[in-house]
Amino acid sequence: MLQSMLSSLALATWQTIYMVFIATAIAIIGGLILGVLLYLSHNKQNLSIRLFNQVIGFIVNITRSIPYIILLILLYPITKIIVGTTIGTTASIVPLAIAALPFYARLTESAISEVDKGLIEAANAMGATKLQIIFKVLLPEAKTLLVDSATLTTIGLIGYSAMAGIVGGGGLGDLTYFQGYNNGNYFLLYGGVILLIVLVQLCQSYGNYLTNTKKLTSMWVLAGILVLASIAQIGYNAYQDTQNKNIITVGYAQSSEQQKVMEMAQQVAKNEYGLNVKLVSFGDYNLPNRALNNGDIDANVFQHIPFLENQIKEFGYKLTEIGKTFIYPMGVFSIKINSLKEVPMGAKVAIPNDPTNRGRALMILADAGLIQLKTRASWKATLSDITDNPYKLQIIPLQADQIPNNLSSVTLAVINNDFLPKANLTLKQALFVESKDSPFANIIVIRDNNKNNPLLRKFIQAYQSPQVKKLAEKLYPDDAAIPAW
Template identity: 80%
Template sequence: MLQQMLFNLLLATWQTVYMVFIATVIAIVGGLILGVLLHLSYNKNNLAIRLFNTVVGFIVNVTRSIPYIILLILLYPVTKLIVGTTIGTTASIVPLAIAALPFYARLAESAIAEVDKGLIEAANSMGATKAQIIFKVLLPEAKTLLVDAATLTTIGLIGYSAMAGIVGGGGLGDLTYFQGYNDGNLFLLYGGVILLIILVQLCQSYGKFLTQTKKLISVWVLTGLLAIGSVAQIGYSTYQSAQKTNIITVGYTKSPEQDKIMHLVKQIALDKYGLDVKLISFGDYNLPNRALSDGDIDANVFQHIPFLENQIKQFGYKITSIGKTFIYPMGLFSNSIHSLNAVPVGAKVAIPNDPTNRGRALMILADAGLIKLKPGVTWKANLDDVISNPYKLQIIPLQADQVANNLNSVSLAVINNDFLPKAHLTLKQALFVEPKDSPFANIIVVRDQDQNDPLLHKFVEAYQSPKVEKLAQKLYPDDAAIAAW
């Protein structure tokens, strides 16, 4: 167990270094070029040059203004075009680099602007060309500030890389949050945090060293070593992607219990059917269907039928269900209230914020008699559909994995079953549970064109096995997981 956790920490550390190294190189090279061009084109009389500065400066400012998590999603088409996929560690490099490049460009522009104008005038008086001024005056004189900017950019990228987990990118941020914080694994949580601190301190110390030395031999040696490792990583990933025989890629949303179930299914598929299942975990409910539609994965296991129908209607995905898994009844929980009769006026209620679980949670509140919804509105309900709120409940939508974490801050919470164990709760402790004939059976979804693929149906059979049902009942006690097949 300890060996596996240490391996996971080492692997996550390398994934972070790999993502940050390549993104930093792209950001520094591209940003330096942009920074020089922005500096040279600033406040010029030539209309074309001024227009260039305005347009490029506007693009740089717009890109810098977009929060990274949003940029990550907006850049899906670009990422797909460049690396052929939107998921995985390599795919995470594209948005990282594009986010960091304009940031470094502005820092480089500012650094170059600090160069003594007298030196530039002296170089011009001696007949220096533009290229000579750039490479013999501007860059050498701005070296200290440029290195400081590169250090700051690298440290920023280490922070950005933590969000790679929502697209299965891995890294220390992903490991620390999902397997450390969400799974309650303190070794991985604190181990990941310590390693992130070490990486940042190493970057800061190395940057300071570079500002004080005239020779950059260590930069070329370090870059060479990391480049070799990155090429090996890309080569290995390419080799794995080329191995298509009896291999399928399945996506799911990450939680401690789902990790165990999916890895058992993976083992059964291999042992019984000779099927190699590659698992990709996601940190957001909207991403697995997009990845499936784009062909980045072959199937996903995370959603119920209403969610699938809503996604198909909203995005036009050509995907379909080929098998059911479990019904996970949702419940209404509280750490401060022991009966629905004791709900105070103005109580705060946390519910999941994704479209169908939000509507599902509102249905539970309505079934419990706490609110009334518009007639005929079911899982599509939103806060505007509440027509009666006698308790004046303050309904607060949160990310699904954060509802249980904030149970002590609210009076009531509608919690997805995946997050009950972390809160040390079971369905038996719920003040109210949705009916067992719920339409929210989870399903296995594939692309329409692959619905008859024998490999995918073998996966369904592996999932719908007695061993998986037994494990689910152990992980989700008190009928919190009901086999739906």
């Protein structure tokens, strides 16, 4: 167990270094070029040059103003064009680099602006060309500020890389949050945090060293080592992709229990059907269907039919169900009261905020007699569909994985089964449980044009195997996982 966790930490550390190094290299090279151009075109009388400066400056400012998590999503089409996929560690490099490049460009422009104008005038008087002034005066004289800026950019990218987990990018941030914090694994949580701190301290210390040394030999040596390691990683990824054609990629929403179920299905597929299943975890419910529709994965296992129908209607996805997995009944939980009869007036109630689970939670509250909904309300229900709220409940939609963390702040919470272990709860402790004939059975989903793929049929058989059923019943006790096939 310890060896496995240490291995996970080592792999996540390398993934972070790999992502951040390549993104930093691209940002620094591109940022230097862009920063120099912005500096040279600043306050010029030539109308076309001034227009160039304003347009580039406007684009840079727009990019810098977009929060990284949103930029990551907006850049999906560009990421797809550049690396051929929107998921994985390599795909995460594209938004990281694009987020950092304009930031470093502005820092470069500012650093060059600090160069003594007298040196530039002297170089001009000696007949130096523009390129000579740039490479012999501006950049050398701005070296200290440029290195400080590069250090700041690198540290910022280490923080940004923590969000790579939502697209299956891996890294220390992904490991720390999803497998550490969300799953209550404190070894991975604190181990990941410590390693992130170590990386930041190493970056800062090395940056300080470079600003105080005249020779940058060590920087070129380190860069060379990282370049070779990155090339080896890219080559290994390409080699793996060509080694076995009998392979499919399956996405799922990250949680400790679901990961174990998926790994069991992966093992059965390999042992009994000779099928290699590559698993990709996502940190957001909306991403697996996008990745599937775009062809980045071959199937996903995380949703029920109403959720799929809602996504198809909203985004026009060409997706279809190919098999059922389990029904995971949701329940109403509390650590403050022991019965629904004790619900006080004005009690706070946390429910999932994604569209279908939000409506599903409202239906559960209505079945429990806490609220009333419009007659034809279904899983599409919203807070505006509540017709009677006798307890004056304050219903608070939260991200599903955050509800267990906020149990002490609310009176009641409707929790997805995947996150019960995080709160040290079982379905047996629920004050009210959704009916076992719930229509919310989870399903295996594929693209419409992939229905006849025999590899996917093998995966269904592996998932619906006795081994997976037995493990799920162990992980989800008290009928918290009911086979739906």
